[in-house]
Amino acid sequence: MDTEFIEQLVIKNDKKIIFLIMDGLGGLPQEGGTKTELETAATPNLDRLAAGGVCGLFDPVGYGITPGSGPAHFALFGYDPIKYNVGRGLLSAAGLGFPMKPGDLFMRANFATLDKSGLISDRRAGRLATEKNEALCKKLQDSIKLETAKEVFFCTEKEHRALVVLRGGNFSEQISETDPQKTGKPIIASQGLVPEADTTAAAVRELSEKVIKALSAEEQANCLLLRGFAQYKVFPSMTDRFGLRPLAIATYPMYKGIAQLVGMTVVEGLSTVEDEIVALKANYDKYDYFYIHIKATDSRGEDGNFAEKVKVIEKVDSLIPEIRALNPDVLVVTGDHSTPALMSGHSWHSLPALLSAKTCRPDGALNFGESSCLNGGLGRMPMKYLMGVALAHAGKLEKYGA
């Protein structure tokens, strides 16, 4: 069954679905321990939801696959993460709210340091300050004109990271990266990976050379490494596919960007988890699908900080009564992927998930944790099918066949 199959069965109704997503929720015990971050956290509210609902373990992309945030979220929203994979450039552009146009080519750029012999000595240019990045992007924007593209845009992301966009040319994303991925190596001249991409590779070479010229007076940030090439792409929206009126409640640009790609309305100006709950309540009547994104679980996991990740989970648990008070028809609590503090990064481990609704069959998961989800009635499932199960519990899918 492909993820498009359910589209023919969609019925619109007023039932409300909330997806509460703790980024990087799945974990591992610390060395010598026996409990994950979620199992260590005191989560009386989540435990109650798990006991009354149905639980399971979900694979974002596939067995053994460690997903980036893009594929993990696409799966969560019911989009096949292999079919809908996109280059990092497009996620950056969406996240920054860049006004995308058909034909645009997006790329992720790192300010980096070239030494006198033309080798990369620092791939992050000393993690330069965001303000410096902004000044350099302005300088590049004012000085660079390309012969191979009508327009070029330089947009600061954060620290050493930027977005570069080429517009006005017949571009392809099938080109090689300029980032050698190691220090002590020169910048790589981009090449077309298919014959039709040769002119795009030439544009990226021209861009790379002109950036080095324009930044020649800089000591640290004197070049850009270019990767994550992605063409403009239109995704079928969650409204068209599932009949939903979806709202994204997130604090970080990238997650707002991913939500925009699948057609969600995005609440702007949120900074804290408390802000997010306020936004949920304020918009509850106007939408019927709510994606609430909690970033800190992933950040503390990436930091390798087990104890702080536990605290974030406990904080989220304390907000559950406010969400339950809204009486949603379906409440799903899970993550997008695992980020065990033990590994200080994303991992391939399956994700614990709970679904609470009136039509849940009792199962063996009496609290919310990776081990108890092993006894959950959802079993082990590909993440891309979770949306269909949520729609079913909300009465939003009609019967298939006579």
Added chain:
Amino acid sequence: MDTEFIEQLVIKNDKKIIFLIMDGLGGLPQEGGTKTELETAATPNLDRLAAGGVCGLFDPVGYGITPGSGPAHFALFGYDPIKYNVGRGLLSAAGLGFPMKPGDLFMRANFATLDKSGLISDRRAGRLATEKNEALCKKLQDSIKLETAKEVFFCTEKEHRALVVLRGGNFSEQISETDPQKTGKPIIASQGLVPEADTTAAAVRELSEKVIKALSAEEQANCLLLRGFAQYKVFPSMTDRFGLRPLAIATYPMYKGIAQLVGMTVVEGLSTVEDEIVALKANYDKYDYFYIHIKATDSRGEDGNFAEKVKVIEKVDSLIPEIRALNPDVLVVTGDHSTPALMSGHSWHSLPALLSAKTCRPDGALNFGESSCLNGGLGRMPMKYLMGVALAHAGKLEKYGA
């Protein structure tokens, strides 16, 4: 692995397989309860089978998909339910034993009531008596000639339901229904959904108009609503695919029809579960695959009657010793889909199943119920693969590869 994969491995032998199917078996607890219908029922015989056999939870079509009886049964018989989906008209025709021919177009018809302003006031014409339906079908058969089809057949099903067949024309099933699905609306003029179907839509419009004319003297049943369009289709038989000599033991026309579509011999003239057991014994030597269909579990679920569904399950349990006395090599007990009394209809919930054979590995399912099947050795499986597992336990599949 597609469902055709096992065909290359089939070995014929005399081992016997019984599928005892309680329609709509899967359930949910009533509000405030903790046990499903199956878990509430006293089923000492099924529990013994489960303890000695292997159990699991099965998805008829896919995660979150609520199946109709057609797709659910095709999956049970080892046919991919998405590939082999058919319109309700074909299931009706097979169920009535209509002598189908290549090129035929089948449709489900409801006698309905049109008011004086040309709007549907009752989609079931007061659930008219079957005898009245028969009289009206005869009247239509005698009076209607179409310019757009060489022949047309009107066959009574039951109450307000009938089968209509068009023959002699280049027909397509890609046309829209005439049933507005709501009262207070006019009959919809059928349209082709693809250009090649325009002539079929014109035939259905001619049919619809002539039926209204022919029934103009009737107060209640004065039109037909037409839907479930299906062209004649030949299915590869269970004999050709799996080397089986299959027998269907069922009381309801539709299930006999589905069984005929996959090439089963059908026992006629059965009314009760007791009749079915008698038929099983009488035919046991002549066949090696037996599909026994119990309708009442689904009917009581559709009625929303938890207690009566429990009683039906207990009744079936009491018949198990008679089936075991035949000493089948493989006995499977499951349903085709879930019909929780709580929902008064089919649902997407996975189905409990048990398989009893000499080659079962012990598992954690010590009685027969949805929760205990969570600990079953079959895990959670797509229903379409159950047939392969049954064939394997019956020694009917050889080794794949060297």
